[in-house]
Amino acid sequence: MIKIKFCGASGGDVTGSKHLIKTNYGNILLDCGLFQGKRDESIEKNKNFPFKPSQLTSVIISHSHIDHIGALPMLGKDNFNGDIFLTKLTSDISKIMLIDSARLQEEDAKFYNKIHKDDGDFIEPLYSEEDVNRIFPLFKVKERFSYFEPVNGLKVKFINAGHILGSSSVIIEVEDKKILYTGDIGREKQIFLKTFDIEKGVDWLIMETTYGNREHGDINDVEKEISSIINKVFDDRGKIIIPGFSLERTQEIIYIIDRLLTYKKIPKIPIYVDSPMSVRITDIFNSNRDEYDFSGSFKDYSKFDKDPFGYDYVHYVSSIEESKKLNDKKGPFIVISASGMCEGGRILHHIRNSIDDERNVLLIVGYQAADTLGRRLKDGAKKVKIFGLYHDVNFEVRSLDFFSSHAGRSDLLTYVKMTHPENIFLVHGENDARESFKELLFENDIKNVFLPDYGEEFEI
Numbered sequence: 001m002i003k004i005k006f007c008g009a010s011g012g013d014v015t016g017s018k019h020l021i022k023t024n025y026g027n028i029l030l031d032c033g034l035f036q037g038k039r040d041e042s043i044e045k046n047k048n049f050p051f052k053p054s055q056l057t058s059v060i061i062s063h064s065h066i067d068h069i070g071a072l073p074m075l076g077k078d079n080f081n082g083d084i085f086l087t088k089l090t091s092d093i094s095k096i097m098l099i100d101s102a103r104l105q106e107e108d109a110k111f112y113n114k115i116h117k118d119d120g121d122f123i124e125p126l127y128s129e130e131d132v133n134r135i136f137p138l139f140k141v142k143e144r145f146s147y148f149e150p151v152n153g154l155k156v157k158f159i160n161a162g163h164i165l166g167s168s169s170v171i172i173e174v175e176d177k178k179i180l181y182t183g184d185i186g187r188e189k190q191i192f193l194k195t196f197d198i199e200k201g202v203d204w205l206i207m208e209t210t211y212g213n214r215e216h217g218d219i220n221d222v223e224k225e226i227s228s229i230i231n232k233v234f235d236d237r238g239k240i241i242i243p244g245f246s247l248e249r250t251q252e253i254i255y256i257i258d259r260l261l262t263y264k265k266i267p268k269i270p271i272y273v274d275s276p277m278s279v280r281i282t283d284i285f286n287s288n289r290d291e292y293d294f295s296g297s298f299k300d301y302s303k304f305d306k307d308p309f310g311y312d313y314v315h316y317v318s319s320i321e322e323s324k325k326l327n328d329k330k331g332p333f334i335v336i337s338a339s340g341m342c343e344g345g346r347i348l349h350h351i352r353n354s355i356d357d358e359r360n361v362l363l364i365v366g367y368q369a370a371d372t373l374g375r376r377l378k379d380g381a382k383k384v385k386i387f388g389l390y391h392d393v394n395f396e397v398r399s400l401d402f403f404s405s406h407a408g409r410s411d412l413l414t415y416v417k418m419t420h421p422e423n424i425f426l427v428h429g430e431n432d433a434r435e436s437f438k439e440l441l442f443e444n445d446i447k448n449v450f451l452p453d454y455g456e457e458f459e460i
């Protein structure tokens with residue numbers, strides 16, 4: 001008997017990835033992500049797992065994004081003591097991400113409680129740094145491409161998912177069945193990562209569908225677009241402000257700028273990466289440049305250039321004092337800072353200091369969720385509120401849609417055609433995306449496709 005219970009990133013949710021595989025040999029949880037989004041609903045789901053953590057044998061982690069690992073500390077608080085299997089790079093990056101997640105939750109709760117001081121509404125952070133540190137000893141690092149047995153009778157193997165550094169899809173073999181969980185999968189053409197690996201002979205595919213109804217811009221144009229923006233701002237002596245997600249996007253941007261400098265497509269312009277977490281994560285990328293995850297063209301460039309992440313000229317800013325000095329600095333320069341959706345962090349100071357000057361550019365290179373400052377700016381707001389004060393939006397807002405760590409609709413179809421599974425569960429997508437992709441699969445004569453709801457269980 002094998003059952004799969006969908007405990008997150010199902011029913012139209014994109015976050016909170018958790019899929020429980022129940023077998024006679026043991027119960028394996030695939031990913032343990034945090035729900036992000038509408039506050040009350042997310043808090044409820046994050047606090048209450050639809051399973052008992054003590055009944056889990058072990059957890060398998062696909063990659064280090066918070067919507068795939070962010071609820072691990074909750075398992076620890078709930079007396080889970082089993083193994084958490086993951087790749088070395090996923091382990092290294094997850095540790096940074098989880099500590100940051102705990103700090104954000106503590107800050108978030110403090111802020112919420114301050115605002116609601118008078119109405120008696122009070123929230124506690126989901127977990128603390130102490131809770132996070134308690135789960136690290138459970139991490140068990142595994143190589144890709146070789147099977148291991150979390151319990152007797154059940155074999156597991158990681159293959160490359162091409163989504164972010166260290167990301168893997170998970171293959172589970174149990175009772176003559178082969179299950180493939182994609183985790184999140186990357187695009188066929190990428191900035192510097194190798195594309196996803198393919199596994200054949202799959203009985204059940206659990207597949208992400210974030211972009212099940214959308215395509216991305218053509219990646220071949222990315223260097224041309226970015227160089228034209230940099231050249232214009234340089235001539236105008238303006239500033240380019242880039243809200244960058246610390247993991248992957250920041251490193252991609254630096255790598256592109258490094259190439260443009262090497263091939264003399266842009267002039268020497270000061271570049272600041274103003275985010276302590278980005279600095280730590282870039283160090284992990286830089287010290288793993290020979291890893292399997294990187295594409296051949298990146299490795300060739302890296303050997304030739306020796307410094308693809310620009311350590312010899314990028315100013316990696318860690319201290320608050322250094323960050324504040326940038327406020328008075330005259331252009332031209334580029335600053336990459338977090339948070340990626342302009343909801344908090346140092347990026348807000350940089351926006352406030354450059355928003356009124358039309359020579360400056362806000363360059364949006366990542367997804368902006370509804371109701372965030374980043375989204376309002378992207379949608380062309382003429383006035384926005386920052387730290388409680390209104391500002392006219394005079395700088396130019398440019399948005400590039402080449403950047404995505406997720407497979408687009410046609411990449412997803414290629415993946416299914418190459419894998420050729422018997423049955424498919426579509427998860428990690430809004431309902432429009434899942435339904436539209438299911439239709440596309442039907443048109444391609446791929447029929448056994450299921451859209452699981454939150455908490456729904458299937459016997460396979």
Ligand SMILES: [Zn+2]
Nearest residue numbers: 063065163184
């Ligand atoms: Zn992801």
